[in-house]
Amino acid sequence: MSASRLAERVARESYGRLLALLAARTRDVAAAEDALAEAFAAALTAWPRAGAPDNPEAWLFAAAKRKLIDAARRAQTAVQSEAEIVRGMEEIEEEMAARDIPDRRLGLMFACAHPGIEESLRTPLMLQAVLGFSAERIAAAFLVEPKAMGQRLVRAKKKIKEAGVGFDVPGPEAWPARMSAVLDAVYAAFASGWSDPMGGDPERSGLTEEAIWLGRVLASQAPQSAEGLGLLALMLHLDARRPARRDADGRFVPLDQQDVALWRRELIEEAEETLRRASQLGEPGRYQLEAAIQSAHASRAWRGSPDWDAIVLLYQALTELTGSPVALLNAAAAIAQRGGAEDGYEAAEAASARFPVLRDYQPYWALLADLCAKLGRKEAARVAYDEAMAREQDGAVVAFLKARRDAL
Amino acid sequence: MKYAVLVYETNDDFAAREDARAKDYWDGHGAYFGALQAAGVFTGGAGLTPPRAATTVRVRGGARQVTDGPYADIKEQLGGFYLIDVENLDAALAWAEKCPGARTGSIEVRPLIEMNQ
Numbered sequence: 001m002s003a004s005r006l007a008e009r010v011a012r013e014s015y016g017r018l019l020a021l022l023a024a025r026t027r028d029v030a031a032a033e034d035a036l037a038e039a040f041a042a043a044l045t046a047w048p049r050a051g052a053p054d055n056p057e058a059w060l061f062a063a064a065k066r067k068l069i070d071a072a073r074r075a076q077t078a079v080q081s082e083a084e085i086v087r088g089m090e091e092i093e094e095e096m097a098a099r100d101i102p103d104r105r106l107g108l109m110f111a112c113a114h115p116g117i118e119e120s121l122r123t124p125l126m127l128q129a130v131l132g133f134s135a136e137r138i139a140a141a142f143l144v145e146p147k148a149m150g151q152r153l154v155r156a157k158k159k160i161k162e163a164g165v166g167f168d169v170p171g172p173e174a175w176p177a178r179m180s181a182v183l184d185a186v187y188a189a190f191a192s193g194w195s196d197p198m199g200g201d202p203e204r205s206g207l208t209e210e211a212i213w214l215g216r217v218l219a220s221q222a223p224q225s226a227e228g229l230g231l232l233a234l235m236l237h238l239d240a241r242r243p244a245r246r247d248a249d250g251r252f253v254p255l256d257q258q259d260v261a262l263w264r265r266e267l268i269e270e271a272e273e274t275l276r277r278a279s280q281l282g283e284p285g286r287y288q289l290e291a292a293i294q295s296a297h298a299s300r301a302w303r304g305s306p307d308w309d310a311i312v313l314l315y316q317a318l319t320e321l322t323g324s325p326v327a328l329l330n331a332a333a334a335i336a337q338r339g340g341a342e343d344g345y346e347a348a349e350a351a352s353a354r355f356p357v358l359r360d361y362q363p364y365w366a367l368l369a370d371l372c373a374k375l376g377r378k379e380a381a382r383v384a385y386d387e388a389m390a391r392e393q394d395g396a397v398v399a400f401l402k403a404r405r406d407a408l
Numbered sequence: 409m410k411y412a413v414l415v416y417e418t419n420d421d422f423a424a425r426e427d428a429r430a431k432d433y434w435d436g437h438g439a440y441f442g443a444l445q446a447a448g449v450f451t452g453g454a455g456l457t458p459p460r461a462a463t464t465v466r467v468r469g470g471a472r473q474v475t476d477g478p479y480a481d482i483k484e485q486l487g488g489f490y491l492i493d494v495e496n497l498d499a500a501l502a503w504a505e506k507c508p509g510a511r512t513g514s515i516e517v518r519p520l521i522e523m524n525q
Contacts, residue, residue: 116497164409164519166496174498 025088230288325355
């Protein structure tokens with residue numbers, strides 16, 4: 001393996017591990033990032049000449065440590081003295097000598113998703129600190145100006161440092177509230193890629209894989225978190241269907257029309273196994289319910305049809321747990337699948353009576369339109385398709401709705 | 409790290425210091441002070457008189473301007489502060505949550521600038 005290939009592989013696997021170690025003591029993510037970047041640059045020069053070291057991570061840590069100490073020496077305003085940094089790094093090196101490089105990425109993720117960090121910045125911060133994403137790439141994924149994203153990330157890192165946000169995994173009493181912020185931040189990364197059904201923008205699609213990577217880190221570092229496992233199972237189930245979400249011409253294919261032969265079975269199996277482990281922990285939650293819903297959809301691959309009874313019940317449970325109008329609308333759609341369009345129509349009307357906000361929501365009108373069409377109420381269906389199209393930004397989805405309207 | 413736990417109080421909180429609720433008010437802060445000391449995290453602090461006792465000074469263009477009242481007319485005013493020395497922000501927030509003012513006013517947690525450089 002060439003030195004640059006090795007550096008790339010180590011970067012992917014070790015970036016977050018090394019950053020978590022370098023930043024934990026100083027709480028200075030920006031300084032740790034700079035030091036780590038310099039260490040990787042030094043590796044690209046040194047490794048081809050002298051050969052790659054036996055333990056690339058330890059080499060990179062030692063190089064980054066020197067940069068960090070140099071930087072602390074230069075900076076007059078450092079909150080922590082050089083001696084303190086040296087002491088902290090020595091402790092970590094002793095740990096590294098005793099066993100494998102310690103994995104403190106979970107603590108880093110908790111710091112990034114701290115309630116003291118503005119919510120919209122938690123995911124970008126996590127992508128940068130744990131995965132080493134550039135501000136440009138994160139900005140592209142979240143449709144923000146790169147410069148603005150860079151400035152906001154700098155501010156968030158300053159907040160972590162100055163406010164003294166801890167890099168330790170919080171104690172069990174704080175766990176439920178703090179963990180959900182971490183999970184939401186990871187899921188936001190997944191959703192940013194997933195909500196782009198055309199997959200036209202590779203920067204955005206890429207984030208689904210990165211989110212799954214973060215989910216695997218979570219599952220390995222916090223195997224006792226049922227919701228962490230639930231989130232991983234959910235993302236794996238959804239990602240398993242990626243090859244079936246678009247037809248040969250790149251058009252969006254709805255779930256019920258997807259060719260199950262295109263679903264990635266190994267991901268479905270991993271999702272099922274992960275969800276089983278989650279349910280054994282006996283702490284149900286939002287992500288496990290959502291994963292279970294996707295599991296019931298996936299069962300079409302071997303049962304021939306999805307388990308609609310289960311899907312209806314799970315969406316109803318999700319509505320009660322989260323108060324989400326969208327969950328109740330999805331329950332209505334599942335009722336239509338299970339018992340026919342008339343039942344579904346009644347359930348959809350009941351959903352919008354309970355949550356009037358649904359009348360501003362494109363999928364509500366798309367569902368009504370579809371059900372009216374099935375019931376032969378063509379005029380009502382046309383009106384509902386118009387309402388749906390008026391509430392949709394995505395041109396491909398509008399085209400999909402228009403085709404359905406024209407086919408009436 | 410050293411933090412200031414700034415207690416912002418509503419008009420009603422300030423009133424509670426002096427009306428029939430005064431004993432509860434002062435006992436609450438007394439117990440909190442005791443808990444901070446018992447935990448070994450208390451390093452200082454002070455209670456402030458109500459905003460009606462405040463006088464604000466500004467120097468503009470070399471001229472001194474003195475006005476009656478606090479620097480800004482806002483719903484919650486600084487009523488006092490505790491200085492604590494704890495491990496990190498989470499520990500500071502845990503103490504802030506226990507502060508009597510948290511249930512009616514707001515507690516702002518702000519790290520102190522380290523002066524020992």
